[in-house]
Amino acid sequence: MNYKLVIFDFDGTLADSFPYFLRTVNVLAETYNFPTINPDDVDQLRGLDARQMMKRANLPVWKIPLIARSFIRLMARDIDQIQLFDGIRSLLQQLADAGVRLAVVSSNSEDNIRKVLGPQSAALITYYGCGTSLFGKQHKFRKAMSLSGVTPNETLCVGDEIRDIEAAKEAATAFGAVAWGYTRADVLKTFPAISVFHTPNDIARAVLGHTIGFGQQ
Numbered sequence: 001m002n003y004k005l006v007i008f009d010f011d012g013t014l015a016d017s018f019p020y021f022l023r024t025v026n027v028l029a030e031t032y033n034f035p036t037i038n039p040d041d042v043d044q045l046r047g048l049d050a051r052q053m054m055k056r057a058n059l060p061v062w063k064i065p066l067i068a069r070s071f072i073r074l075m076a077r078d079i080d081q082i083q084l085f086d087g088i089r090s091l092l093q094q095l096a097d098a099g100v101r102l103a104v105v106s107s108n109s110e111d112n113i114r115k116v117l118g119p120q121s122a123a124l125i126t127y128y129g130c131g132t133s134l135f136g137k138q139h140k141f142r143k144a145m146s147l148s149g150v151t152p153n154e155t156l157c158v159g160d161e162i163r164d165i166e167a168a169k170e171a172a173t174a175f176g177a178v179a180w181g182y183t184r185a186d187v188l189k190t191f192p193a194i195s196v197f198h199t200p201n202d203i204a205r206a207v208l209g210h211t212i213g214f215g216q217q
Helices: 018-032 039-045 050-057 063-077 088-097 110-122 137-148 162-171 200-208
Strands: 005-008 101-106 127-130 155-159 174-178 195-197
Touching: 005 137, 018 063, 063 110, 088 101, 088 110, 088 200, 101 137, 110 127, 127 137, 137 155, 137 162, 155 162, 155 200, 162 174, 174 200, 195 200
Parallel strands: 005 101, 005 155, 101 127, 155 174, 174 195
Antiparallel strands: none
16 A cells, blocks of 8 residues: 555545535625625636635635634535535545545534445544644644554545645645545646546555545445
8 A cells, every 4th residue: 555544625525515615605605794706706716725715705814713613504404415426435445445544634523524424434434633724734634643653654635625735735744636626626736746636546546556446436
């Protein structure tokens, strides 16, 4: 194996929650007084990092936790609308079967994540670092490595946002960006020394050194 621990982001990486975010964000915009998102602007916004998004929306830092908690509550109410991406369930199972430790680090709640994963997939995760602040993932990355007894060189972080790349750099781990998440693939490819995964099988190849068979779930 190339890696002993894989740390996954959740929203946009394991779970296809971006469509739900787009359906919900303008409700939050009215509540917390930031600009609504025009559907025509979505592609451009997917090229921005979190700090650029905050600047565009003129959002003070203190509002971010409030907005995040509201979004998590709305998702909990509508959790049946959130599904895993195709192939993710098989990926997690086969990585675990190969002896790879799995972790999830996310600003979302552990309860939401476990419900979307389902009991079988949720049981494969050895560490949940949930409720993480917007720019604090590197601390949970280090905790996951410490609890798993692995080094940064033995760890791969997988996410879909520029802030995930920055956190992995802070934690000195390898990083792989999924092309199916929030940030556009062409933007992700501008960052040096990271991998861009176009399918779950690409992740398996990076971790195990070979491809594996996948079902849809």
